[in-house]
Amino acid sequence: MEQLKFDNQVCFPLYVLSRQVTAHYRPLLEKLDLTYPQYLVLLLLWEHKLQTVKDLGEKLCLDSGTLTPLLKRLEKKGLITRYRCKTDERIVEIVITPEGMNLRKKAQKIPMQLQASLNLDDKERETLHKQLQRLMDKIKPVQAPADEI
Template identity: 50%
Template sequence: MESATEATDVTDITDPLALERQVCFALSIASRSVIGLYRPLLQPMGLTHPQYLAMLALWQHEPLSVKELGELLQLDPGTMSPLLKRLEALGYVRRERNSKDERALSVTLTPEGRGLRAEAEKIPPAIVSRLGMGLDELQDLHRALTRLTAAARRPPPA
């Protein structure tokens, strides 16, 4: 029986269904691989990668309503609620009714959440170092992924 690697070597890359040609496959593998690099860096802070993204948004834009935070992170309300509950249980954020609009929940950082930023500032350079790619290359990749996301979110032509 041949291994997956041996099968890859003989795959016809002109086949439109060849696994190696699929953008979705390359993105999936890249995403899991890069997020995997974050895990050991986030573990001492007690954060998952989605929680880290929420903290990044709050460090930059605090205070935010739950709706605004969800829009920034492009997450639905069903995902935001448990994520914020866990951050609240860790003591990093507080959710309170907005005094101007009782229907809206406002998310603010606690002193512990603000203090965590100093530790988190070590993460980006550690990731860049671990990837071994230049900043220019990573910025080009970021721009390309941003364009790809925008294209994928565009409505289909009529």
């Protein structure tokens, strides 16, 4: 059956590409003492200074069980502050600290450095981004069955 041929699978190149791109980020982020997921959180907070844990989870496609330890580590580094919303204590809000904002300047060159390390010109990067965004928009997230969680 041709459909089950390894070379015809879309999943494998996506999987490898994701791992390789993340590996290209690693040396750039090590200089800032950040992991890739921490960098993603900071990108959102640099753009929107205050976010709820729920909003961050939705934007990053991460559940609270994954996101909470990550946020605790960022807080321990002094880059964010977590606190309960005064009007609804069930909501945890995340605010970037001045130290977290200062890290933004140091991270300024990372997107261009990454693009160079991937050997992409501006047009290729833009085309790839549009294609991936379109695919993400088409595919609905799949929730794991309760027995797998």
